[in-house]
Amino acid sequence: MYVSGYGSDGVSVLRLWSAKAPSFDMNMFNKGDYASALAQNSIANAISKVLYPNDNHLEGKSLRLRQQYFLCAASIGDIVNTHMSVYGTLDNLHEKVAIHINDTHPTLAIPELMRILLDDCGYTWEKAWNIVINTFAYTNHTVMAEALEKWDVNLVKHVIPRIFSIIVEINNRYCQSLMERNGYDSAKTTRMSIIKDNQIHMATLCVAVSHSVNGVSKLHSEIIKDSVFHDEFCNTPEKFKNVTNGIAYRRWLYQSNPELTKLLTATIGDKFIKDGANLAALKDYENDEEFLTKLMAVKRSNKERFCKYVKNHSKITLDPDSIFDVQVKRLHEYKRQHLNVMNILADYNYLLNNPDADFTPKTYIFAAKAAPGYYLAKQIIKMIWAISEEIRKNPKISKKLSVVFLENYCVTLSEILMPASDISEQISLAGTEASGTGNMKLMLNGAVTLGTLDGANIEIKDAAGDDNIIIFGMTTPEVNELKARGYNPTNYYSSNGTIRSCIDRMYTGINGCTFNDVANSLKDRDPYMVLADFESYRQAQKYSTECYNDKMKWAKMSLNNIAGAGIFSADRAVTEYAENIWHLK
Numbered sequence: 001m002y003v004s005g006y007g008s009d010g011v012s013v014l015r016l017w018s019a020k021a022p023s024f025d026m027n028m029f030n031k032g033d034y035a036s037a038l039a040q041n042s043i044a045n046a047i048s049k050v051l052y053p054n055d056n057h058l059e060g061k062s063l064r065l066r067q068q069y070f071l072c073a074a075s076i077g078d079i080v081n082t083h084m085s086v087y088g089t090l091d092n093l094h095e096k097v098a099i100h101i102n103d104t105h106p107t108l109a110i111p112e113l114m115r116i117l118l119d120d121c122g123y124t125w126e127k128a129w130n131i132v133i134n135t136f137a138y139t140n141h142t143v144m145a146e147a148l149e150k151w152d153v154n155l156v157k158h159v160i161p162r163i164f165s166i167i168v169e170i171n172n173r174y175c176q177s178l179m180e181r182n183g184y185d186s187a188k189t190t191r192m193s194i195i196k197d198n199q200i201h202m203a204t205l206c207v208a209v210s211h212s213v214n215g216v217s218k219l220h221s222e223i224i225k226d227s228v229f230h231d232e233f234c235n236t237p238e239k240f241k242n243v244t245n246g247i248a249y250r251r252w253l254y255q256s257n258p259e260l261t262k263l264l265t266a267t268i269g270d271k272f273i274k275d276g277a278n279l280a281a282l283k284d285y286e287n288d289e290e291f292l293t294k295l296m297a298v299k300r301s302n303k304e305r306f307c308k309y310v311k312n313h314s315k316i317t318l319d320p321d322s323i324f325d326v327q328v329k330r331l332h333e334y335k336r337q338h339l340n341v342m343n344i345l346a347d348y349n350y351l352l353n354n355p356d357a358d359f360t361p362k363t364y365i366f367a368a369k370a371a372p373g374y375y376l377a378k379q380i381i382k383m384i385w386a387i388s389e390e391i392r393k394n395p396k397i398s399k400k401l402s403v404v405f406l407e408n409y410c411v412t413l414s415e416i417l418m419p420a421s422d423i424s425e426q427i428s429l430a431g432t433e434a435s436g437t438g439n440m441k442l443m444l445n446g447a448v449t450l451g452t453l454d455g456a457n458i459e460i461k462d463a464a465g466d467d468n469i470i471i472f473g474m475t476t477p478e479v480n481e482l483k484a485r486g487y488n489p490t491n492y493y494s495s496n497g498t499i500r501s502c503i504d505r506m507y508t509g510i511n512g513c514t515f516n517d518v519a520n521s522l523k524d525r526d527p528y529m530v531l532a533d534f535e536s537y538r539q540a541q542k543y544s545t546e547c548y549n550d551k552m553k554w555a556k557m558s559l560n561n562i563a564g565a566g567i568f569s570a571d572r573a574v575t576e577y578a579e580n581i582w583h584l585k
């Protein structure tokens with residue numbers, strides 16, 4: 001697939017591979033072994049049929065391993081063939097080619113390139129190794145244990161035996177070098193080993209081999225040095241870097257928000273379309289009431305457009321004059337959609353007791369896909385749906401509080417929603433979200449972040465200014481301290497009446513459905529500390545409504561988010577990779 005750059009002559013090639021059986025085994029078929037002939041054919045076709053739907057969770061299935069090896073072998077083979085056709089040798093591969101391991105899923109590219117150099121080209125181990133370590137760089141995407149890929153030794157040995165033997169040799173030599181480096185500290189070597197407890201640790205393999213290792217936000221890049229790769233960092237500190245993520249900038253502004261693009265162009269010219277840094281010129285208009293009024297008119301128009309879309313697709317009527325409070329992202333406990341639900345339950349309970357209270361109308365918009373096997377995530381989706389339905393049955397409360405769960409969250413839906421958003425919910429437990437990119441899309445479209453000091457939210461705060469973001473909750477060090485002290489969610493349940501009433505509502509039923517497993521997980525374990533951050537979140541929610549009700553203040557906050565969003569362009573991120581890691585001119 002050809003991919004052209006905006007306003008440039010550059011065209012890149014994105015290769016997409018698909019697996020096919022080399023040929024149907026007619027011999028086997030003719031001998032009467034119909035089933036085996038067909039089975040071979042369908043196993044081959046199955047390799048590139050499905051994308052495993054997990055997010056931040058490992059999937060140790062044999063088909064997944066075959067997929068990973070298939071895609072790595074295809075791409076490495078293609079790179080090697082192209083290089084050979086130009087240079088006729090692989091001696092200079094590392095001088096001409098950079099291979100980037102984006103998360104651990106393509107880790108097998110490392111032993112696959114070793115295999116080609118050793119077995120197909122006859123290089124010595126030392127010479128092959130030198131080429132490989134100067135070719136590969138690695139980006140880490142998560143520190144959560146359940147997401148770090150580990151492959152069972154016996155599975156790898158069975159499916160890809162030669163690749164397995166190369167990984168074993170890499171590990172043996174790596175452990176030997178660690179022993180020499182660390183004064184024969186065998187406990188440390190065992191801790192840092194690529195293979196341990198009968199499992200191959202893919203992130204460890206990537207760090208051992210790559211000449212560069214980076215996280216995807218400033219906070220995350222510090223966390224990997226302090227935690228998962230601390231020992232590796234102490235050995236080779238010069239390897240560790242940061243490249244904060246970016247987004248497809250023109251898709252999320254120029255293409256998906258034409259009205260805002262038009263207003264910006266009329267105000268600051270069109271240089272910002274090519275270079276996001278030029279959005280900063282908008283800052284001159286932060287006290288210009290005429291401009292701020294126009295900016296809010298664009299938002300209002302995008303909200304109407306979104307309301308029409310929702311009406312057409314789910315027959316639900318939304319109020320474009322209400323605050324659009326948006327949490328759209330994969331469903332995962334660490335992202336804490338249930339913290340958002342807890343606050344909605346508290347508001348709903350308040351309105352049930354005070355139906356005539358003064359209340360700024362608010363629409364909570366959710367969208368999320370859950371991995372099919374993630375039971376609690378699906379329960380949380382059902383709970384959002386249930387509260388949405390129950391509130392809709394109460395016409396009086398519905399005028400003030402409304403909840404909608406949009407099905408099939410995808411980029412296409414996102415492109416309509418981002419321009420219509422007022423509040424961007426980025427409420428993960430501090431230290432769990434590596435970067436986030438939804439936070440950047442929403443900021444660029446003028447939404448104000450309501451979030452924790454996690455991932456790129458910290459850099460969004462720096463870019464937008466402290467007054468133009470609403471921060472709540474524990475910091476990463478505070479989370480670690482509370483964990484070390486011993487976190488007991490039951491104490492919060494017992495001592496905080498609002499928390500208790502929200503959790504009890506899950507037990508007694510919402511729209512006739514009970515959510516005992518969600519309630520128990522919060523009350524008994526609460527691994528992502530929802531209850532510990534609840535009061536602070538509720539205060540931040542109240543404050544966001546106060547800000548919104550001061551129209552010019554809100555418009556100014558929105559403007560400062562747009563003005564500061566330029567650094568979150570992927571143009572900037574890719575430039576950093578090119579200069580600091582791939583060493584491209």
Ligand SMILES: *Cc1c(COP(=O)(O)O)cnc(C)c1O
Nearest residue numbers: 329409410411414436437438439
């Ligand atoms: C941007 C985006 C994401 C990532 O969102 P986060 O809030 O960073 O988790 C997920 N899904 C879709 C469809 C997106 O557009």
